[in-house]
Amino acid sequence: SAVISQKPSRDICQRGTSLTIQCQVDSQVTMMFWYRQQPGQSLTLIATANQGSEATYESGFVIDKFPISRPNLTFSTLTVSNMSPEDSSIYLCSVRGQANTEAFFGQGTRLTVV
Amino acid sequence: DQQVKQNSPSLSVQEGRISILNCDYTNSMFDYFLWYKKYPAEGPTFLISISSIKDKNEDGRFTVFLNKSAKHLSLHIVPSQPGDSAVYFCAASGRGVTSGSRLTFGEGTQLTVNP
Structure with missing residues (x-):
């Protein structure tokens, strides 16, 4: 199992500003994942963060809007840049050791953009 | 393209009864x-x-059934308890690194x- 600490747990931000979300894992993992859950919707994968290489972004998500850092095997950050009200969502960090095992999630960051 | 679908947004059951949550998928590479x-x-x-x-x-109280030919899975909770009230997500993954x-x-x- 893995324990994931994610912060902040919530924030209210002005449009046009940026917010950086931090994710700390209690063990070393190769891949970390960032998801978004818009109100009333499913969890959508934003990107996969690999240590030592560029993050891999899913269709519809770009690095300029969601830059990701992965400085080591236990830590990652996701920045939501130039925010608009449409970015109001829950953002979740996740890790999964290997295929055919469960994934673990942080408690999420509830972002409201006004 | 929604590859994993849960067609029922909500389900209400009485305590002690069975809860059945359903999920369908379209990608045959999910395993x-x-x-x-x-x-x-x-x-x-x-x-x-x-x-x-x-x-x-x-x-324990949770059983998952998979019907590959129908690309359908279901979660059964028996007996249901008030503490089970939550949002339930079905998820799938495929092969490859x-x-x-x-x-x-x-x-x-x-x-x-x-209750």
């Missing part, structure tokens, strides 16, 4: 399926999973268990 429970203001919590080589997996690690989620079903 591992998971159910998560999510309370408000918390991250999803893993409940139970099943590999495509099985058709049933049981863990990358696709085997990423999860594709359904839209979720809000389960309400009434």
